[in-house]
Amino acid sequence: MSFFDTLNQYNWDEIKDSIYSKTDQDVQLALNTNSCTLEDFKALISPAAAPYLEQMAQKSMHQTQKRFGKTIQLYVPLYLSNTCSNSCVYCGFSQKNKIERVTLSEDQIMTEAMAIKDMGFDHLLLVTGEHQKEAGFDYLKRAIELLRPHFSQISVEVQPMSTEEYQQLIQVGLHAVYVYQETYHQENYKTYHPAGKKADFTHRLETPDRLGEAGIHKIGLGCLIGLEDWRSDIWHIALHLSYLEKQYWRSKYSISFPRLRPNAGGFQPNMVISDRELLQVICAFRILNQEVELSLSTRETPTFRDNVFKLGITAMSAGSKTEPGGYAVHTKALEQFEVSDQRSPKEVETMLHEKEYEAVWKDWDNYL
């Protein structure tokens, strides 16, 4: 049994129809119930909920403050490698793109890490493309061993691994793994992920199961908003989350909301989500689940981040560079995506303080 079995009990088109047929009354019921179900969640992410955004934001802010207080956790990604054997049609790291490929050496990793440390960070997210040889399990294990003494918390966003590999990484200090399904639409998944290991929908889908079995502290879920009907994808994340919470009750969970934007050249989103709609999704998740971490990256603009963080968010990246060597080593590598919020971590902290929130740099320790 895995989430794949659960997913197969649902039909994408039926879920989609059911979301779009939610009414004003369904939204009101969802907003007023004390325990929001997955059916209520459909109403909250439906077009019918649009006029209720202010009410949703009020409720979401209140519930977030109750659980997390007036605090935001800060983290930063450290890109170790942009080599990749996948060819995801929307990604700058796709093996089809003729770009400079860089994998940081141990010395370079430490140089980058010390630059990040100087910025004030104590929580670190390691990111790589998916390449077994260049940046596979052994490389990552070594990187965590190197960095562990210097950071309280180390997370990764890398290729899916086996349960045994995750267990070994947890042994050397891995805290959390973020692995996004990109889309839960099984058919169309193939068109976005034509080659490489990532082409295997089920293997990727079952990664959080393997993480749960390995006993990881935190599992991050998400989809790439803009590939398929985002309301349906978002609902499937909620389904995934509720499955995992019951199955692997010792782990914490986190949701991210990366969205594709229309851009000159490159991959165009099939469906664009507006700022209002993205906020609706964030609030809906908080109303559904008061404990889940909701994270907002520097893909989003300063204006959006500064206004939205109070309304449900609990973690933000800051000062991010999305190319290997971006902090100190300075290679010729290209960035994975364009960072919209270019402010330094200190500037983001100042913004949080001005809005009467505390920036949390450390919320873990390396003995845990």
Added chain:
Amino acid sequence: MQKLIIAGQEFDSRLFLGTGKFSSNQLMEQALIASGSDMVTTALRRVDIQNPDDDILKHINPDRFRLLPNTSGVRTAKEAVFAAELAREALQTNWLKLEIHPDPKYLLADTVETLKACEQLAKKGFIVLPYMQADPILAKQLEDVGAAAVMPLGSPIGSNKGLMTREFIKIIIEQANVPVVVDAGIGAPSHAAEAMEMGADAVLVNTAIAVANDPVQMAEAFKLAVQAGRMGYEAKLGAQLKVAEASSPLTSFLDL
């Protein structure tokens, strides 16, 4: 008002505070002062115990407050003991709030691991205050293995739901030989007063103060509620009766 005594140490206040969720460490410090508390707990994972300039620790004046490090974040007895030893060495205190919650959603205490860790820590000379389920048998077992106080929950951490476990807390209080500190779930000054009227020795409050619109004023409100509840308890509340007793219908014939 009688003084609270835990492990031979006297406390003027029967209100303990937590330090999480405040919008700034300055505001936290002001709230701590306004509460009149002299026992403050902080999560070890939030502080850099090797750094004397840690921003949270800087705002907890050691002359005014006893620092009670807590092990929030650990999932097993083994991790808890390790964390406690680090804390003792770095913070120079053998006081410890033992918290083991493997469930990150409701943060409920793991009874088996808590009992195991409490026994080991007490043997190692720690003054252990364990966070626990409101389980009267467990309270006695923890007492037996050396807990300096017991800290049953009123309702899940951060829930603000008040004393959902009141019937069990009453039994714990009735049977305890160590102080009973009601921890978690206290969401309003009236909840704190209720716990104190029941005879709890102290209460620990965090979310209700930290997340209030005005945390400093709320801290003072809790200070007064705890005092009022305790004074009420010491003054002995009248018994609660189901019906009014205006006359003696069965025995009034004797007066005729």
